[in-house]
Amino acid sequence: MKKTFLVFSLMVIGIFLLGLIYSDPYGSRSNNTSDNSISQVTPPVSDIVKFVDDMNGANDTIALRLRGWKPKRGPLGGPAGTSPNWFQGNSTVFNAFEGPATGYVAANYNNVTGTNTIDLWLISPNVNGAAGDTLSFYSRSPDASTFPDSIRVYWASNGDTIPGSGSFVELGKFKVSTAGWTESRYILPSAGATGRFAINYRVANGGPSGTNSDFIGVDFIRLLGPAAAPVVCNYTWSTQVSGTTALLYSVKTVSNSVGWAAGAGGVVRRTTDGGTTWGNGNPNPGVITGDIYNIEALDANTAFVTTSPGATFIYKTTNGGTNWTQVYTIAGGFINTIKMVSATNGYAFGDVLAGNWLMLKTTDGGSTWTTLATVAGTGDGRNNCLQITGNDMWFGTGQNTVWHSTNLGLNWTSATVTGITGQVTGIQFNSATVGLVGGATMSKSTDGGTTWALLAASGTGTISGIEGSGNDYWYVRGTTIYRSTDVGASWTLSHTQTAAQNDISLVADVNTCMVGWSCGASGTISKMTGSPVGINDPVNQIPSAYSLMQNYPNPFNPTTNITFALPIAGNVELKIYDITGKEVASLVNTYVNAGTHSVSFDASAYASGIYIYKISTGSFTDSKKMVLIK
Numbered sequence: 001m002k003k004t005f006l007v008f009s010l011m012v013i014g015i016f017l018l019g020l021i022y023s024d025p026y027g028s029r030s031n032n033t034s035d036n037s038i039s040q041v042t043p044p045v046s047d048i049v050k051f052v053d054d055m056n057g058a059n060d061t062i063a064l065r066l067r068g069w070k071p072k073r074g075p076l077g078g079p080a081g082t083s084p085n086w087f088q089g090n091s092t093v094f095n096a097f098e099g100p101a102t103g104y105v106a107a108n109y110n111n112v113t114g115t116n117t118i119d120l121w122l123i124s125p126n127v128n129g130a131a132g133d134t135l136s137f138y139s140r141s142p143d144a145s146t147f148p149d150s151i152r153v154y155w156a157s158n159g160d161t162i163p164g165s166g167s168f169v170e171l172g173k174f175k176v177s178t179a180g181w182t183e184s185r186y187i188l189p190s191a192g193a194t195g196r197f198a199i200n201y202r203v204a205n206g207g208p209s210g211t212n213s214d215f216i217g218v219d220f221i222r223l224l225g226p227a228a229a230p231v232v233c234n235y236t237w238s239t240q241v242s243g244t245t246a247l248l249y250s251v252k253t254v255s256n257s258v259g260w261a262a263g264a265g266g267v268v269r270r271t272t273d274g275g276t277t278w279g280n281g282n283p284n285p286g287v288i289t290g291d292i293y294n295i296e297a298l299d300a301n302t303a304f305v306t307t308s309p310g311a312t313f314i315y316k317t318t319n320g321g322t323n324w325t326q327v328y329t330i331a332g333g334f335i336n337t338i339k340m341v342s343a344t345n346g347y348a349f350g351d352v353l354a355g356n357w358l359m360l361k362t363t364d365g366g367s368t369w370t371t372l373a374t375v376a377g378t379g380d381g382r383n384n385c386l387q388i389t390g391n392d393m394w395f396g397t398g399q400n401t402v403w404h405s406t407n408l409g410l411n412w413t414s415a416t417v418t419g420i421t422g423q424v425t426g427i428q429f430n431s432a433t434v435g436l437v438g439g440a441t442m443s444k445s446t447d448g449g450t451t452w453a454l455l456a457a458s459g460t461g462t463i464s465g466i467e468g469s470g471n472d473y474w475y476v477r478g479t480t481i482y483r484s485t486d487v488g489a490s491w492t493l494s495h496t497q498t499a500a501q502n503d504i505s506l507v508a509d510v511n512t513c514m515v516g517w518s519c520g521a522s523g524t525i526s527k528m529t530g531s532p533v534g535i536n537d538p539v540n541q542i543p544s545a546y547s548l549m550q551n552y553p554n555p556f557n558p559t560t561n562i563t564f565a566l567p568i569a570g571n572v573e574l575k576i577y578d579i580t581g582k583e584v585a586s587l588v589n590t591y592v593n594a595g596t597h598s599v600s601f602d603a604s605a606y607a608s609g610i611y612i613y614k615i616s617t618g619s620f621t622d623s624k625k626m627v628l629i630k
Contacts, residue, residue: 049222049223049224049555049627049629050127050128050129050133050223050224050225087105087106087107088102088103088104088105088106089101089102089103089104089105089106089217089219090102090106090215093106093142093215093217094140094142094217096217096219097138097140097181097219097220103219104217104218104219105122105217105218105219106215106216106217106218107120107122107201107215107216120200120201121163121164121198121199121200121201122198122199122200122201122218123161123163123196123197123198124196124197124198124221125196126159126193126194126195126196127192127195127196127197127223128192128193128194128195129155129157129188129191129192129195129197129223130188130191130225131188131189131190131191132187132188132226133187133188133223133224133225134185134186134187134188134223134224134225135153135155135171135185135186135187135188135197135221135222135223135224136183136184136185136220136221136222136223136224137183137184137199137218137219137220137221137222138181138182138183138184138218138219138220139151139176139177139181139182139184139216139217139218139219140176140177140178140179140180140181140182140216140217141176141177141178141215141216141217142178142215151173151174151176151199151200151201151216151218152170152172152173152199152200153170153171153172153173153184153186153197153198153199153200154168154169154170154171154197154198154200155168155169155171155186155188155189155190155192155195155196155197155198156168156169156192156195156196156198157169157190157191157192157195158192158194158195159192159194159195159196160196161196163198163200168198169189169190171186171187171188171189172184172186176216181219197223199218201216232532233512233513233514233530233531233532234530234531234532235483235494235513235514235528235529235530236528236529236530237481237494237495237526237527237528238526238527238529239497239498239524239525239526240275240276240278240517240525240526240527241278241525242261242269242278242519242523242524242525243269243278243279243280243523244263244267244269244523245522245523246263246264246265246267246523247263247264247502247520247521247522247523248261248262248263248264248267248269248502248503248519248520248521248523248524248525249262249263249264249291249292249293249294249383249384249502249503249519250262250263250292250293250294250295250383250384250502250503250519251295251503251504251505251516251517251518251519251525252295252296252297252303252505253505253506253507253515253516253517254297254298254299254300254507254599254600255507255509255515255561255597255598255599255600256274256509256515256529256597256598257271257272257273257274257300257595257597257598258270258271258272258297258299258300259271259275259505259516259517259527260281260295260297260303261278261295261517261519261525262281262292262294262295262305263291263292263519263523264291264292265291266282266285266288266289266290266291266292266307267282267292268280268281268282268288268292268295268303268305268321269281269523269525270300270303270320270321272300272320272592272593273593273595274527275517275525275527278525280321281303281317281320281321282321282324283321283322284322284323284324287315287323287324287325287326288305288307288313288315288324289307289313290307290308290313291307291308292305292306292307293306293307293308293335293336293383294306294335294336294337294338294383294384295338296337296338296339296340296346298340298343299587299588299590299599300320300588300590300592301317301318301319301320301589301590302316302317302318302365302366303316303317303321304316304317304338304340304346304366305324305338306335306336306337306338306348308333308334308335312329312330312332312333312334312335312350313326313328313329313335314326314327314328314329314335314338314348314360314366314369315327316366316367320590327366327367327368327369328348328360328368328369330353330358332353333350333351333353333358334350334351334358334380334381335348335349335350335358335360336349336350336351336381336382336383336384336385336386336395337349337381337383337384337385337386337395338366339386339387339388340366340602341388341558341602341604341605342585342602342603342604342605342606343365343585343586343587343602344362344363344364344365344585344605345361345362345363345604345605346361346362346365346366347359347360347361347362347372347386347388347393347408347409348360348361348362348369349381349386349395350381351379351380351381352377352378352379352380355376355377356373356374356375356376356377357374357375357376357377357381357395357403357412358371358374359371359372359374359409360372361409372409374409374412375403375412375414377397377403377414378399379397379398379399380397380398380399381395381396381397381398382396382397382398382423382424382425383503384426384464384465384502384503385424385425385426385427386427387427387428387429387435388408388604389429389431389432389558390432390557390558390604390630391406391407391408392404392405392406392429392432392448393405393408393409394427394429394435394449395427396423396424396425396426396427396437396439397423397424398422398423398424400416400417400420400421400422400423400424400439401414401415401416401417401424402414402415402417402424402427402437402445402449402452404448404449404450406448413450415449415450415451415452416452417437417439417443417452418443418451418452418453418454419441419442419443419452419453419454419455420437420438420439420440420441420442420443420452421440422439422440423439423440423462424437424438424439425438425439425462425463425464425465426438426439426463426464426465426466426475426476427466428466428467428468428473429445429448429449430468430469430470430471430472430473430487432448433445433446433447433448434446434487435448435449436455436466436468436473436475436487436488437452437466438457438462438463438464438466438475438477439462439463440462440463441454441455441457441463442454442455442456442457442463442475442488443455444487444488455488455489456491457475457477457482457488457491458477458480458482458491458492458493459477459478459480459482460477460478461477461478461500462477462478463475463476463477464476464477464501464502464503465501465502465503465504465505465518466504467504467505467506467514467516468506469506469508469514471484471485471486471487472484472485472514473487473488474494474504474506474528475504476501476502476503476504476518476520477501478500478501479496479497479498479499479500479501479520480493480495480496480497480501481493481494481495481496481497481501481504481518481526481528482494494528495518495526495528497518497520497524497526498522498524499520499521499522499524500520500521501518501519501520501521501524501526502519502520502521503518503519503520504516504517504518505517505518506528507561507600508559508561509529509530509561509598512532512552512553513529513530513531513532514528514530515527515528515529515530516528542567542594542595543565543566543567543594543595543596544567545565545567546564546565546566546567546617546620546622547564547565547622548562548563548564548613548615548622548623548624549562549563549564549565550624550626551563551601551613551624551626554626554627555626555627555628555629556603556626556627556628556629557603557628557629557630558602558603558604558628558630559600559601559602559603559604560600560601560603560626561598561599561600561601562574562587562598562599562600562601562613563596563597563598563599564596564597564599564615565595565596565597566592566593566594566595566596566597566617567594568594568618569591569592569593569594570591570592570617570618571590571591571592571617571618572588572589572590572591572592572615572616572617573586573588573589573614573615573616573617574586574587574588574589574599574613574614574615575587575613575614576601576611576612576613577611577612577613577614578609578610578611578612579609579610579611579612581612584606584611585601587599587601587613592617601613603628606628607628607630608628608629608630609627609628610625610626610627610628611625611626611627611628612624612625612626613626
């Protein structure tokens with residue numbers, strides 16, 4: 001469950017607190033109807049979640065204790081006792097706001113005995129809050145009486161964990177809704193790098209009868225910061241020496257440092273130093289036969305290619321191309337594109353075979369592939385013309401149509417692309433709804449591919465590859481590469497090569513700017529790098545110390561980048577673990593040169609929650625938390 005346990009508040013001071021409990025208890029024993037939370041609305045898309053803490057299932061109370069769970073009882077606090085006063089929610093009372101039915105925390109007046117006055121505190125772990133940040137959470141009560149339970153919210157910028165101490169400043173108070181889950185928001189008055197929020201449940205002077213009349217639930221707690229201003233990037237292109245003159249059909253960017261390219265005659269080229277040098281990615285030929293029409297890669301070691309000389313094949317390498325293994329073949333078919341959505345799961349799209357479009361799936365890292373049931377079709381598809389974003393999949397065909405699935409290939413719909421009369425040779429959706437396709441012309445969809453409208457595109461020839469992010473799009477057409485910053489409304493020349501380009505592959509770098517390569521005829525390869533305006537690109541500098549940076553973006557869905565710095569070369573392991581400590585992915589397990597490196601992690605196949613990524617190299621180890629929100 002995605003309970004974003006953002007920052008909890010502080011408390012009021014000594015006798016002032018006491019006076020509030022008795023003179024204005026503002027609890028389930030009072031019919032005070034005031035409510036000074038600042039809003040009860042769904043957070044705008046522009047909000048950035050700055051802190052998340054998982055509170056799933058049966059681990060709730062244990063996790064809360066570890067994070068700083070603090071109960072307080074009696075007029076002066078009294079002993080906390082050994083039983084939790086905040087506990088896992090009860091689905092027989094009501095279901096959680098989000099996630100598993102019991103996946104929320106709750107407090108119950110009847111759960112505490114020995115006093116008529118209760119003062120329960122739920123205190124967050126340390127969070128780095130800034131003045132103006134917003135605490136958001138949902139609460140509710142099943143009590144239909146005129147005395148619903150209520151809570152107060154506090155903030156301690158100094159990280160105090162003592163309930164009711166003078167460090168805690170009250171942010172507000174409100175009645176818990178009896179009509180269902182309701183959001184409340186509070187603004188932080190001050191910054192605190194180690195600050196804590198607290199939620200304070202107060203009850204005094206008896207209360208209404210009924211087993212659940214004193215029950216409140218709290219769920220989906222988040223610390224929200226204002227959206228960062230969009231990063232303005234300067235982009236430059238440079239021509240690189242690929243080491244081959246072969247026709248290159250396909251290129252794959254893994255990170256700023258790692259890229260692969262492949263083409264005619266089984267040629268594979270690979271770089272691990274940002275393109276300064278391109279080495280032979282198929283130095284022991286004989287396994288791969290024929291031309292390579294598409295290449296996919298997970299990292300510097302693991303890659304996949306597809307060829308179709310009479311039959312169609314998929315090959316895989318796990319050692320940087322030194323050796324390739326044939327992992328799939330089917331007679332009479334033609335595979336156009338391979339896409340891995342995680343270290344284990346991936347898809348391959350091919351031409352119509354036996355009356356149906358060919359779609360393959362792997363769940364074991366590409367070692368085996370199975371055929372998915374698809375829809376009937378006619379004609380053929382195009383190389384490098386499959387995109388997968390979350391649960392959405394699109395592929396283009398030679399018959400001016402685009403097929404779309406919203407559930408990873410279980411069901412498909414197709415649409416004729418207005419403005420393109422022949423082949424769809426490039427496709428890119430920067431969101432689930434807005435995307436561009438290209439061929440002899442270009443068209444745009446704003447509804448996921450159901451309808452299309454012709455766009456004015458620059459240049460001449462076939463648009464053979466499209467990439468993008470946000471409002472930015474790039475496409476290759478002939479020897480030129482064009483860029484749009486307004487979702488295709490206008491285009492400017494970005495780069496010119498000496499030979500026609502066939503493909504382009506871009507990813508987000510750690511500075512949020514895009515980075516990647518294009519490839520084409522005569523072995524031509526060009527690299528695009530981006531840097532925020534006013535910031536120098538340090539990629540060629542050798543760091544002075546080991547470091548593991550916070551992944552970006554964070555939270556993320558479904559991809560994020562992890563950057564680490566090595567002052568000296570060495571064997572590096574970079575692994576992903578779930579919150580229970582179970583390893584779920586291995587991103588790096590190889591010898592890595594000194595420098596700053598970025599690795600992409602695609603979590604499309606994983607559930608929402610908190611994950612830990614850990615690096616080990618030589619005597620250096622470090623780990624950080626990241627949050628997947630779907």
